[in-house]
Amino acid sequence: MKLTNTHIEKLYKFTKKHYVEYYDVQTELVDHLANDIESICTENPRLTFEQARDTSFKKFGVFGFMNVVEKKQSQMTKKYFKIIFKFAKEWFQLPKIVLTILLFTGFYQLQNTSNAYTVYVTVFGFVFIAQVILTIINARTLKKEFNLTQKKWLFKNIINVQGLIQTAFISIYSFQYFFPNNAKEFLVMADFRKAFSAFFITFIVIFGYITLIVIPKKAEELLAETYPEYKLV
Template sequence: MKLTEQQIENLYKFTRQHYVYHYDVQTELVDHLANDIEEIWLETPKLSFEQARDKSFKKFGVFGFMDVVEKKERQMTKKYLKLVFKFIKEWFGLPKIVLTMVLFYGFYQLQKMEYAYNMYMGIFVALMILQILFMIVKGQKLKRKQKETGKKWMFEQIISVNGMANVFVMLFYFFDFLFTSSKDFLMMGDIRKFLSAFLITFVIILGHITLVVIPKKANQLLLETYPEFKMV
């Protein structure tokens, strides 16, 4: 026996009631539940829809759908990070590699000047502030869009907010590694100067990719992930 449209809608409501808020994750769970309910009916056809649904739900264990949600979030976050490193890899190709080398050399030479510490700190702080502001603005836009469409997509959430939050954490650790004091910074050896120049160059590229490149390609990336996204 096949489920009716009303029963399918009931399953969507059921997933929302159990703290699954993203439409793509809801759809995966609804497909799984629907198939499982039909199999349950083959074995025990006298069960009502609600009884078969609850029996299927119990198979998810004590935490219900939470394990599925967490697994999906890890999967989508990993997908986002792969995109970031893909664009980083592309950046190190011609002709951008020349610009990168010039940038790296400039920061390396900058460390010989007495105001280098302030310059480095200013760049890191500016990037952190931009990340925070961008997350706030994108988060507000995303909420308005979700309210209008009535649908939340996990990968869109990660592209707009969560992914940048992960990058923000990376920036924080870079910042903590480099900036102990202005005196220590100016007395760094050649190896650490090389490393700090590399890190500041990498952070600028990373900021450009997360704040400019990926947001510009967001719709394309979402369509590749969710073919049905174009209907939203």
């Protein structure tokens, strides 16, 4: 059996019915199912399309497509963080390394002042709140796009929503773990702890700049690299 466009459309509906909401994941599954169905029908020509489809689906086990979706989500999340660290590495090369050193030096010297803890908390709070606000705005934008196109893209969702949520909470966890709990403790830190704190808050600023400004600006380019078919949507 050679599958027709009608069969392919049915497979898209089938994956969606089985809780695969992202178009890119649906496409991968549809390609796999289509090839498998054709092989099954070659071996047993008496089977109908639906019977061959169900036979293929059973190969995914009791959890159906869930494992595939989770694996794909993990893969795309890793890709997102690799992109972040790729851009972050640029800040430790010329000419951006100069600005990085100035930021680090400024934060380190700031620790000798009485209001250092307040400034650190304010900087971190600003980055965290900006990430939360952008997450809400992006989630609404994606919802509007879905209403127009009826397509969701996993990597686009990670770039605009899931990635920001994860980086925000990773940041707040790290801040609570690595920094003193009050201004008094902050002022009496040893030199190594001060240097580490200055480095960490510098990284938070750079990290925030990348997630809030750099990646959103390059989002369409990154999506087109990840999904060649995205250009056609």
